Amino acid sequence: MSGEPPRQPKDMPGLLKFCLEATRGEDAVERPDDVLSSMDEERKAWLQEALNGMSVDVIEQLTNGMKILLSDTADLDQKEETLDCLEDWLGNIDNANNFHKIGGFSALKHCLNSNHPSLRTGSAHLVAELSQNNDYCQEKFTQDGFIQLLISQLDLDTDQACRVKAMYALSCICREYQPGLDKFCSLDGWSAVLRAIQSNEPKLRTKACFFLAAIATINSKIVEDLSKMGLVQQLSHVLHEPSDLTHEQVLHSILILVKQSEIARQDALLGELGLEKILNEKIVDMSGKEEFNESVEYCRQLLSLCFKEEESADR
Template identity: 60%
Template sequence: MSGGQPPNENPRQPKDLQGLLKFCLEATKEEDAPAIPDNPEGVLESMDPQRRQWLEDALKGMSVDVIEQLGNGIKNLMDDTVDLDAKEETLDCLEDWLGNIDMAINFHKIGGFAALTKCLLSQHPSLRTGAAHLIAEVGQNNEYCQDRFIQEGFLQLLVDQLDHDQDEACRVKALYSISCLCRDYNPGRDAFTKMDGWSVVVRAILSDVLKLRTKGCYFLGVACTENSDTITDLAKMGLVQQLVSILQEPLDLSHEHVLSLLVTLIQFSDTSRAEAMEPALGLEGVLKSRLSEGKGKEEYMESVIHLTNLLKLCSKEEEQADR
């Protein structure tokens, strides 16, 4: 986010009962009120029933204001005369409210997704990043919003951002958002497959942006365990060879995720395993070289485990034992 922010004279309103309790204690911390507890849930459990009911009624009374704030946020994001700092702050505020599934649905119904589209297409990287992050937070485990994002073309916008954006943070957030719209959601995964999205993720993994490599490998690994067709598609792309090319580089922390994905491919795809065992690929030599670099170093402990497993999976003895 750009620029410093002035002191917050109007704290954001709470979205749940625990938040309301903290809000009240914050507002009176200069007085004789008790200190803010680390576990507001425990305080609520021991609270006098009448006082708790008062807090619940107060929270319900704020619901109209929430919708009003969502509407004001949409206006800010759509208005070209509003400055960048204000738009960035608006995206932050919206994230606070839209973690609630019902509020996320309301946000769509009052036109909020149009504002997110505008931000994704903005010339300002901070707005593209903020919008992609908000799409991820809104869409995750929310089938209503996942469906609307797919139907309204957001997945293609995010794929384009991942593949072509010049800003690293924008690409990372686009991948995060794509993952949230596709994991554990068949319509999202099917739409992503039709637009050749897996190829875009593979290109991201092969880039020199380590965050993209890490998050991309994790996403593909989860996708492979969820759907056998995805493993087949990735095997046909020659993903094993692409991953081995990364492993030819000196060992680094991102290799842990590359190795984990390679283990998944070889375990669940006969095609991938056959490719891995081709002598021309030279996988065994690469694995042994990386293993010698990682042994005895705590930061590479997981990589060493994956390397050891891969050497076993790709050995001729293991292949014969499986027959």
């Protein structure tokens, strides 16, 4: 952006048409003039409010960016660069919210459905950034079907970077926004999170465990639901793998569950899991290595919480 003072929009109908033109498909037959004339007054006022809050420069940058992302003829490099620029342009909450009002989320959804991994990754990253501490964008992403798209990307995408960014985006939409979390649960999103934790991709496992722990810490109903799914048993199987840094997040997740749910604690005691044995082995294996200090502490807390109490009861 230039150092000149922002120019305020004067021709509001013209700017509305400019935004509508940006989101129009290249083969669409409907003209922006027709769309504008048929738009109800409430919707038109909503768009005008958004445009009033932005300079002409910002509107032009955003709408041109949208047009590039929706284009069938723009090349991949252009689209990748546009996603990077959008992150800079949408750095403040007002611009992020207004981006939705002028139709920008349709461009993000288009990129999430792209055949190019870089566009799926870039779009999911932008969804995450727009959602953080912004309940307006969280609401719109929830209403506009993004959660379902991102769960599918998390679960089925063949590109690991895309899966990692999808998990990041889901976490940002659903944390501290109950309607988003409810939608995520209704779409069986936790099963996809579990499969992410069971994957061999360290970044994906870490982000999935972080999301699980963040939600479980503040939502007792989710804890019970996850415990009934047998999550402790399934997480425990991951610990049978050779020790690595991702096990810290897995152990933390198990600890949060067993602290809050008797169902989870009873699952931890199941003999076939061999959890007590594996926790003791992990302590021996990881002790004395600074990077595993937290993991060792979680192991000790789990042993104390689950098995020492059990031993006392037996006596």
